[in-house]
Amino acid sequence: MTTTAPRFGWYGDDFTGATDTLAVLAQAGLRSMLFMGVPSASALAAAGPLDAVGIAGAARAMAPEAMRAELAPVGRFFRQIAPTVLHYKVCSTFDSAPHVGNIACAIQTLHPSVDNRWVPILGGQPSLGRYCAFSNLFAAAGTGGAVYRIDRHPTMHRHPVTPMGEADLRLHLAQQGLQGIAALHYPLYEADTSNDAAALPTALGALLSTGPADLPFLPTLLDLTSADQLTSVGRLLWQQAQHARLLAVGPSSVAQALIACWEAHTSQSAPALAPSPAPVFAWAGSLSPITAAQVQAATSYQRIPVDAHRLENDAAYTQATQRAICAGLQQGHHVLAYTGPADGSSSPASGGASAAVAPASAALVARVVQAQVDHGTPLRRIGIAGGDTSSHAVQALQLWGLSYKTTVCPGVTLSRAHSADPSRDGLELMLKGGQMGGTDLFQRLLGAV
Structure with missing residues (x-):
């Protein structure tokens, strides 16, 4: 203690x-x-x-x-x-x-x-x-x-x-x-x-x-x-x-x-967010209209829509989605996968998803991270939108702690991951709720804004 x-x-x-x-x-x-x-x-x-x-x-x-x-x-x-x-x-x-x-x-x-x-x-x-x-x-x-x-x-x-x-x-x-x-x-x-x-x-x-x-x-x-x-x-x-x-x-x-x-505190400005040295992987599991607008504005990413219901119930579909994400990353693209519609509209694929979707999403995020390690191209920065998905993803990634790295925008933090697994220790991780961030959030995550 x-x-x-x-x-x-x-x-x-x-x-x-x-x-x-x-x-x-x-x-x-x-x-x-x-x-x-x-x-x-x-x-x-x-x-x-x-x-x-x-x-x-x-x-x-x-x-x-x-x-x-x-x-x-x-x-x-x-x-x-x-x-x-x-x-x-x-x-x-x-x-x-x-x-x-x-x-x-x-x-x-x-x-x-x-x-x-x-x-x-x-x-x-x-x-x-x-x-x-x-x-x-x-x-x-x-x-x-x-x-x-x-x-x-x-x-x-x-x-x-x-x-x-x-x-x-x-x-x-x-x-x-x-x-x-x-x-x-x-x-x-x-x-x-x-x-x-x-x-x-x-x-x-x-x-x-x-x-x-x-x-x-x-x-x-x-x-x-x-x-x-x-x-x-x-x-x-x-x-x-x-x-x-x-x-x-x-x-x-x-x-x-x-x-x-507190008079004794030393205020520090947030360090600048440097461009990521490797392709960035982002997952948007929030159905918020704000997140939908952020997905739509993320033009620097290869965007991959994901059917939430099939992700939960169809193992073959989940494997195919993982392969598509990893293929984009291994080709040097930033990849943004999302379970809600990018235009903010409702759709059968996004509405009414069960509570099991968040852990299924988190498990897929963890598998993508491990697949990139196995390929020899480990991820350095990832972003996750959605409170439930974020919680499950951190657990699936087997992290024991987070420390502060910088601020992406008000209310949205980029953290440094701490893990007993050397391949995940030091990973930069952005977690954000559905209501947080401006329209250019995912662009900012790249360190390019």
Whole structure:
């Protein structure tokens, strides 16, 4: 185990979001490592001294019982290494439901690993176009897109698994079983930064003194409408964490807020993304219209459409798809395989795919990587779009950790893979969710933009 307690620990409820937090911390100069599960003593030793320890998981796609089984050992691990702040990292759109990705269930499972009754929940991440005002969440539709209230967002209000039908995050989380949710709204932050630095602590003190005494923890939703508010929010979190170790919930803005209030951090700009020395392989398993537009714009790639249903059920088709991908790579082409239509339309081949498609996709990605090693032309950089596919792919590639390499675009990180397999150690890996990135994302992955 680490010889000194890290300043920050986090669990990402999907792999793509977990790498975003990794980037935020690494760019602040913190020695950070994202592990692919609760790390062994040997993996911790290999990582060296760390200021921030992360675990990438898949709780966002799990039912409550599975979430508790997943998060219980995570909580025990973080209780042992004792980070000052423990962050349960959720998607910036808060898409979750009582039956899947239940955030209340996660809080209930992880809270025994800390000592502070207060559980701050940060709504919004302005750097990604996510804003929370008076507890209501708003989100941009793509990078630089129009901003919608989350229950009217063109994608999130009709998400196939966790549609967002309520914009007030207090009500959204109460539907998942989170009781006694209080709120601190953004006008208090303006007082905190202008003429009354005690405004937020005073308001929090009043909430804590009047909160229900019979609840094991006191959740409080905090607005976030502007990056200017990060310092005030971070100062409040850090002050409370000095009294007792703290569990905080929210997107990567939790880490951003804390970094904004730490005076000793050394901010570092993201290193330039160099052109890949070998052909790039990308897999788009997301059905998001944003990902579809990115596939359509990826003109530097040989694009290969993949039938998701046949991939799941037809071994001969899967082998033929692998051969086609490898042939393109071995001929020196960048290759982008995708299971959704490139024009963003619906199609029988892409709609209604079962939960088995993501692991089938991930297994094919791993086979392509191994086939290129066997051919003597190992891949150096790969990109995966789709949260479930990303999670399964990292597991199929048998990686034990990821460290920060650079940022492809806001919210999308290029990581360095760590593996006991020398052929995969050092692989550059981009993982991205369906809502992340501009239209030129896959072009940027080449290092050519």
